[in-house]
Amino acid sequence: MAVLEGDCEDSVSDSAKSCQTQSCTNCGGDGSCNMNSVCNNGCLPGFYSLACAQSCGKCGGNGSCNRLSRFCDESSCLPRYFGPLCIQLCPLNCGGDGSCDFQTANCLQGCKSRFSGTRCELSVACPSSTCRDPCQSINGGICTSGCRSGYFGEICNRVCNCQNNGACVQDTGVCESISQTTSVTVPTKFSDGKTAYQRAPAEGDPNNYGS
Structure with a gap:
């Protein structure tokens, strides 16, 4: 417990003068506070209010926030939160660690599979089973690594007209081997x-x- 400023000396309690009735645990600087438990030198990172008794919550960076307004100091939030207080949830379908822009809530690391849009609010008919690799909704559902053999198109939803399920060019559907062209x-x-x-x-x- 930090020393409260007032008539009491050091850590000696004086019940008549109501010394040390409150804790100054989260005070910044030298950790001191006055007789009303108001911290003299701000708060430790992650706390706010006059007595530094409240948590800043989901603020990013070092977790600090304005002592009075509680607005996050570094204009950043922990992943999945946004807004000046970092109490609003990012869109559910944001990809990666779920982080979004502090002000706009636009997803920063793309979208989860089968979603697109700046906030991943659009459902994409992305047939991942026909993509060579799972489709990348960050690019609007396009199969960025190409299609599995026998399929073509941006989302690999068209069947190649090639013999023996042969591969075809993803953009045009032309068989990669002319001899595979079906009559x-x-x-x-x-x-x-x-x-x-x-x-x-x-x-x-x-x-x-x-x-």
């Missing part, structure tokens, strides 16, 4: 007005015509 049927018109269908073969296949 398609295209119409052919003859001079007599009749229409037949020619099977366009994959490379190396014999021509095959049908009526």
